[in-house]
Structures are given as C-alpha cells and as structure tokens.
Amino acid sequence: MLLKKLVVWVVGGITASLMLCGTANASLIGQQLTFECTNCAPPFSEPFIVTEGLGPELSFFDAVTIDVEASSLRLDWIFNTNSLIEDLNFVWHDLVWSGPGKIVGATVDQSSTWGADIVPVFSENSLSITNNGDSSVSVGDFMLIHFEVRHDIPVPLPLALLGLGLAGLGLARRCRKG
Numbered sequence: 001m002l003l004k005k006l007v008v009w010v011v012g013g014i015t016a017s018l019m020l021c022g023t024a025n026a027s028l029i030g031q032q033l034t035f036e037c038t039n040c041a042p043p044f045s046e047p048f049i050v051t052e053g054l055g056p057e058l059s060f061f062d063a064v065t066i067d068v069e070a071s072s073l074r075l076d077w078i079f080n081t082n083s084l085i086e087d088l089n090f091v092w093h094d095l096v097w098s099g100p101g102k103i104v105g106a107t108v109d110q111s112s113t114w115g116a117d118i119v120p121v122f123s124e125n126s127l128s129i130t131n132n133g134d135s136s137v138s139v140g141d142f143m144l145i146h147f148e149v150r151h152d153i154p155v156p157l158p159l160a161l162l163g164l165g166l167a168g169l170g171l172a173r174r175c176r177k178g
Helices: 002-023 157-178
Strands: 032-037 044-049 058-060 064-068 072-077 084-093 102-108 126-136 141-151
Touching: 032 058, 044 058, 072 084, 126 141
Parallel strands: none
Antiparallel strands: 032 044, 032 084, 058 064, 064 072, 072 141, 084 126, 102 141
C-alpha cells in the first residue's frame, strides 16, 4: 500500500513537471532578423520577419534570395548569367529563438552547390559567412546552412522533481508511522 502511494506520487510529479515544461522546440519562425551585406556595393542592410513555408523572405540586387526556416537558412543565386563573386561577407543579426535553446553552431549542408567549403562563424545571436577571394557562381547555385541549437533544461524542473520526490518520501514515512 505504501509503495503504491509512493509510486503514484513520483509518477504524478514527473508527469506534471513534463506537462508544465512542454516541448523544447527552438525556432526562428515569427522572429525579426536583420540581414547585412557589409561589402556589397552599395552596402545592404534590411530587417525581415521569418515566415514558414511562404518562400524567400528577402531578395536583393536581383541576384540573391534568402529563405529562413525554423532552424535553417537557404541562399539562392538567381541572376541570369554566371558571375564571379569577390570577398563576400553576409551577416544575419538578431537570431533570437522562440522557445528554449540557443545557437551553438552552424554547418553548410554538403548538398549545397556553392559555398560547401565555407565555415560559418556564429555567436549566440548572429551568423556570418565570408568568401575570401574569388568564387564563381552559376545560375541556380544555392547554399543551405543548418543551425545547431542547444536546448537548455530549465533549472526549476530538476528542483521541482527533487521536491516532489522528497515530499513523496516524507508522505511515505508519515503513512508508515500512522
């Protein structure tokens, strides 16, 4: 009987804690980002809202479109002829995640037809890619970048579980004495 009550308390506490915390899905959907091309002529900087499934959020110089999804970013080169790009520097600012988590890395997908050798530089709230030197870009080339996100477990969750466990042990001891 006592063991049964203890199991009910522990399982109930764990279930309640999980329901209160919900799922840990970090996403950029609905967030406002700022894109900047620091060495474009003329320099380009523009804020935009990340939308889901509606196509590219941003297009500039009739040459590039940018489509940001929940945890990835895609650049598509859309000009009419092949081109040579020199010393490209793109920066995305204000990468603020909705939901728990933060960016801890970014990788270029190996299926990318341009820039697969570029290593993205990131911080908690920004991402930049730099192409030092010359690089040819063909019509239809793209670069796909995946964000690596760490989901932090909120501190109250382990404390709540510990408290519920101690309360269950106290209740079990009390029931045993009574």
